[in-house]
Amino acid sequence: MRGDGNELNERKKLILKAIIEAHVRDGEPVGSKYLTQNKQFSLSSATIRNEMSELEEMGYLEQPHTSAGRVPSEYGYRFYVNSLMQKYRMSQNELARMNALVKSRLAEVDKLLETATQLAAALTNYTSIAIKPGRSATAITKFRLVFITDEVLMLVMLMADGSVRTGQIHADLQLSPGLLERLEMILNTQIAGKRAEEISMPLVMEIERLFGEGDSLVGPVIKYICEVLAENTGGDVKLSGVNHLLEYPEYADAHKFKELLGVLEEKRDLLRLVSETDESDDRPQVIIGSENSVEEMQDSTLVFQKIRSGGKVIGAIGILGPRRMDYSKVISTVEYITDNISELLRASPGLPPGGQDDDEHKT
Amino acid sequence: MRGDGNELNERKKLILKAIIEAHVRDGEPVGSKYLTQNKQFSLSSATIRNEMSELEEMGYLEQPHTSAGRVPSEYGYRFYVNSLMQKYRMSQNELARMNALVKSRLAEVDKLLETATQLAAALTNYTSIAIKPGRSATAITKFRLVFITDEVLMLVMLMADGSVRTGQIHADLQLSPGLLERLEMILNTQIAGKRAEEISMPLVMEIERLFGEGDSLVGPVIKYICEVLAENTGGDVKLSGVNHLLEYPEYADAHKFKELLGVLEEKRDLLRLVSETDESDDRPQVIIGSENSVEEMQDSTLVFQKIRSGGKVIGAIGILGPRRMDYSKVISTVEYITDNISELLRASPGLPPGGQDDDEHKT
DNA sequence: ATTAGCACTTGGATCATACGAGTGCTAAAC
DNA sequence: GTTTAGCACTCGTATGATCCAAGTGCTAAT
Numbered sequence: 001m002r003g004d005g006n007e008l009n010e011r012k013k014l015i016l017k018a019i020i021e022a023h024v025r026d027g028e029p030v031g032s033k034y035l036t037q038n039k040q041f042s043l044s045s046a047t048i049r050n051e052m053s054e055l056e057e058m059g060y061l062e063q064p065h066t067s068a069g070r071v072p073s074e075y076g077y078r079f080y081v082n083s084l085m086q087k088y089r090m091s092q093n094e095l096a097r098m099n100a101l102v103k104s105r106l107a108e109v110d111k112l113l114e115t116a117t118q119l120a121a122a123l124t125n126y127t128s129i130a131i132k133p134g135r136s137a138t139a140i141t142k143f144r145l146v147f148i149t150d151e152v153l154m155l156v157m158l159m160a161d162g163s164v165r166t167g168q169i170h171a172d173l174q175l176s177p178g179l180l181e182r183l184e185m186i187l188n189t190q191i192a193g194k195r196a197e198e199i200s201m202p203l204v205m206e207i208e209r210l211f212g213e214g215d216s217l218v219g220p221v222i223k224y225i226c227e228v229l230a231e232n233t234g235g236d237v238k239l240s241g242v243n244h245l246l247e248y249p250e251y252a253d254a255h256k257f258k259e260l261l262g263v264l265e266e267k268r269d270l271l272r273l274v275s276e277t278d279e280s281d282d283r284p285q286v287i288i289g290s291e292n293s294v295e296e297m298q299d300s301t302l303v304f305q306k307i308r309s310g311g312k313v314i315g316a317i318g319i320l321g322p323r324r325m326d327y328s329k330v331i332s333t334v335e336y337i338t339d340n341i342s343e344l345l346r347a348s349p350g351l352p353p354g355g356q357d358d359d360e361h362k363t
Numbered sequence: 364m365r366g367d368g369n370e371l372n373e374r375k376k377l378i379l380k381a382i383i384e385a386h387v388r389d390g391e392p393v394g395s396k397y398l399t400q401n402k403q404f405s406l407s408s409a410t411i412r413n414e415m416s417e418l419e420e421m422g423y424l425e426q427p428h429t430s431a432g433r434v435p436s437e438y439g440y441r442f443y444v445n446s447l448m449q450k451y452r453m454s455q456n457e458l459a460r461m462n463a464l465v466k467s468r469l470a471e472v473d474k475l476l477e478t479a480t481q482l483a484a485a486l487t488n489y490t491s492i493a494i495k496p497g498r499s500a501t502a503i504t505k506f507r508l509v510f511i512t513d514e515v516l517m518l519v520m521l522m523a524d525g526s527v528r529t530g531q532i533h534a535d536l537q538l539s540p541g542l543l544e545r546l547e548m549i550l551n552t553q554i555a556g557k558r559a560e561e562i563s564m565p566l567v568m569e570i571e572r573l574f575g576e577g578d579s580l581v582g583p584v585i586k587y588i589c590e591v592l593a594e595n596t597g598g599d600v601k602l603s604g605v606n607h608l609l610e611y612p613e614y615a616d617a618h619k620f621k622e623l624l625g626v627l628e629e630k631r632d633l634l635r636l637v638s639e640t641d642e643s644d645d646r647p648q649v650i651i652g653s654e655n656s657v658e659e660m661q662d663s664t665l666v667f668q669k670i671r672s673g674g675k676v677i678g679a680i681g682i683l684g685p686r687r688m689d690y691s692k693v694i695s696t697v698e699y700i701t702d703n704i705s706e707l708l709r710a711s712p713g714l715p716p717g718g719q720d721d722d723e724h725k726t
Numbered sequence: 727a728t729t730a731g732c733a734c735t736t737g738g739a740t741c742a743t744a745c746g747a748g749t750g751c752t753a754a755a756c
Numbered sequence: 757g758t759t760t761a762g763c764a765c766t767c768g769t770a771t772g773a774t775c776c777a778a779g780t781g782c783t784a785a786t
Contacts, residue, residue, distance in 0.1 A: 029779090031778065031779050031780085032779075033779075034778095034779095044728070045729090045779095046729055046781095047729070049781075050728090050781095053780085053781080063780085064737095065735085065736060066734090066780065066781095067734090067736040067737070067777090067778065069778080069780090070779095144510075144511075144517075146507050146509055146519055147507075148507075148519075148521060148527065154507075154519060154527060154529075156509055156529075158512075164511065164517065166519075168527060240628065242605070242628065243621045243622075243625040243628065246618070246620060247621065254614075254615060254617075255609070257606075258610065261605055262606045265604070265605065265606065392747095394748050396748075397747095397748095406759080406760090407759070407760050407761080408748095408760090409750095409760055409761070409762095410759055412748085412749070412750075415749095416750080426749085427768095428766085429749065429765090429767055430765090430766050430767045431747080431767080432747080432748065432749090433748095
């Protein structure tokens with residue numbers, strides 16, 4: 001019954017569009033009469049009723065119960081997003097607000113993502129999600145040891161993917177810049193480039209031998225390095241504006257809302273969701289209802305877009321709301337914010353400058 | 364009417380305790396009859412009624428309406444927490460679970476706090492909050508510049524409070540270790556120890572003059588330093604288990620819950636709340652209802668405890684739930700978790716080892 | 727092909743009633 | 757003097773009946 005025959009005539013499209021937009025606006029089923037009175041259709045309610053009846057048969061609409069108006073089906077929304085919707089044009093006001101917010105804080109990617117989420121939530125009145133996928137353990141290409149105090153050193157690690165990690169290590173013996181220089185060299189020759197599995201006990205002992213004094217220094221350092229290598233950084237998810245959801249009657253059911261909240265906090269599912277989608281698709285992705293493999297989110301829509309920097313996906317920002325959501329506005333917002341972030345990332349320093357990747361060398 | 368005369372006799376205390384515990388258990392007003400049938404009181408309901416009536420007059424109990432049972436008043440809870448409650452003894456099971464979780468991930472304070480929150484939420488079935496107060500702008504005592512690639516350097520700043528901040532800076536000119544060494548020295552002589560206001564334009568120009576080449580390097584570096592100095596790090600708040608709140612009918616009202624969520628996300632109020640309390644008190648703090656200055660939280664109770672490392676408050680973890688909360692269990696949990704974290708912080712490195720503070724030198 | 731008209735369905739709001747839980751008080755019992 | 761039994765009273769909620777408005781589907785007329 002879906003997409004049978006060949007699609008909708010113009011009038012049906014217009015009606016469907018009007019229904020969806022009306023429903024999104026006030027959240028109630030839309031009746032035939034409503035469409036005639038408020039709107040530009042020069043048709044009677046009866047005619048519209050007939051069309052609606054057909055639209056229902058074709059799967060674009062649904063009836064909550066006999067005497068209610070129609071509501072867009074998931075399929076209907078999907079069609080709307082794919083074909084009917086026109087891009088939302090931000091108002092002067094919104095644009096100004098956005099620019100101001102975007103410019104305010106940049107710097108580290110983390111902060112950037114967080115700001116972006118808050119922004120998205122504030123602008124759309126839906127819940128917004130920042131996703132930072134975990135980098136799966138990469139090798140370390142270079143070490144630097146920095147002398148901080150007599151007892152503390154900082155370990156700086158340049159990762160193969162171009163990012164940098166740092167950590168402080170507390171040593172039990174008296175440190176000196178010279179000592180660190182020696183250890184740094186040893187690390188760079190012996191450990192750089194290796195994966196966690198390759199750091200065997202004999203290797204560690206060899207290093208301790210080379211370094212000579214103070215295995216109370218080598219020990220903690222190696223331990224820290226192993227931790228970083230093994231880390232498989234879990235990825236991070238930040239929510240903003242969860243409270244907005246409660247504005248929509250769709251989330252009135254406390255129990256279901258609780259479940260949803262639980263999933264959102266769990267991170268895992270969200271991360272999977274983002275990584276499941278087409279890796280190369282850099283447009284906003286719209287996941288409507290049951291297209292979503294996470295059960296608890298099947299009454300919601302998730303719109304998200306990946307953010308790249310130097311060819312690598314470094315995160316994503318998304319918006320979550322009821323299936324009845326202002327797709328046009330949400331999609332534009334996500335798109336706009338993502339673009340801006342990419343822009344900022346290109347301009348500012350802060351993270352991988354594209355470094356040792358294959359693609360970038362052709363310039 | 365509060366605390367008039369001189370306090371409760373034994374029987375009143377017992378009855379009050381029983382009422383509170385029953386109410387916490389099932390969330391409904393407690394009637395006189397209920398107390399007699401289920402419980403160990405060898406009294407009739409009438410007697411209990413009389414006692415309850417007096418307890419009400421004294422301000423420990425309240426009646427939602429004439430024909431409902433009694434409910435503990437805020438004052439009643441406060442009394443319970445202060446005098447009646449006995450420490451919750453964790454079950455073998457809970458202890459095991461906790462230990463396992465605590466041991467799993469430690470390392471950075473951030474991670475630690477996050478794990479702790481999740482733990483607290485899981486154990487208590489309330490919402491848990493990790494609070495990392497912002498350090499109010501401190502001076503930088505020392506700089507280190509680390510060569511990372513031809514174009515990127517890492518700026519390491521030792522702060523006056525003993526912590527370390529790092530940031531990457533992208534330079535437009537070709538970097539070299541020698542270059543950085545020179546700049547490092549200039550920074551250490553010219554800027555170290557200064558506050559943000561003291562970094563004037565003339566000073567910056569002086570530095571550029573001293574450094575000579577490439578103000579395309581000095582510019583970004585100084586800018587970054589100023590940002591860090593001005594930063595007044597906002598502090599951070601992490602929530603876990605928000606969904607648990609929805610289990611309690613107290614939070615059924617979607618609108619109020621939305622407001623509460625909004626406040627929790629805002630961070631600001633929470634941070635204030637924690638910093639408002641007695642700085643030196645390291646026991647768990649219990650803020651019940653209207654004792655809380657945040658309006659939206661006046662129907663809730665917040666239990667939290669500060670975490671110190673080397674004398675400095677580095678964060679707090681707390682639990683938020685309905686006023687009717689299992690105080691005994693919650694307080695013990697918070698206490699236990701906090702103690703464990705302190706323990707871990709003492710054992711592992713990772714953060715300020717107490718550094719250049721006054722108190723610590725006396726060892 | 728469109729429209730007017732009408733019978734039918736149905737969820738929600740409104741109202742009245744009944745019920746149950748709990749109290750406060752008085753008078754009797756210990 | 758304290759405790760208890762008994763009873764009238766209060767009040768929130770659950771239940772059910774009724775009504776209404778909105779919307780549909782269908783048929784017949786335009």
